[in-house]
Amino acid sequence: MAIIEVVKYDGPPGVFAWKHPNRELGTWTQLIVNESQEAILFKGGQALDSFTAGRHTLSTANIPILSNIVNLPFGGKSPFTAEIWYV
Numbered sequence: 001m002a003i004i005e006v007v008k009y010d011g012p013p014g015v016f017a018w019k020h021p022n023r024e025l026g027t028w029t030q031l032i033v034n035e036s037q038e039a040i041l042f043k044g045g046q047a048l049d050s051f052t053a054g055r056h057t058l059s060t061a062n063i064p065i066l067s068n069i070v071n072l073p074f075g076g077k078s079p080f081t082a083e084i085w086y087v
Contacts, residue, residue, distance in 0.1 A: 007039075008032040009086040020084040029058040031084065042083040 007020050007029060013036070032055050033039045039051040041058070 006030045006032065007084055009034070009037065016087065018086045020086070023081040023083055025058055025082050025084070027059055031056040031058055033086070037086050040085045040087065042085065043081070048082075 005022070005026060007022075007025070008031075009015075009018050009020075011018060031039055031051055033051050033053050035053045037053070039056075040047050041049045041051070
């Protein structure tokens with residue numbers, strides 16, 4: 001996991017919905033939403049927030065430097081997962 005990750009969709013314009021493949025988003029993740037898009041943050045099956053065009057900083061429970069230690073009891077995977085969907 002990078003210290004600061006940038007999440008952005010740059011695929012073809014005809015796609016109706018796209019899920020960012022990484023579910024382990026760290027604190028300070030930069031979410032970039034283009035003018036014709038909206039991004040939705042899901043955690044635990046619930047839509048928690050939506051983001052319109054612009055740059056947004058996400059605040060999560062995943063701290064990149066400590067993640068290896070925190071994730072040890074969970075088989076190296078973060079217990080604090082979330083999904084970003086672009087529509």
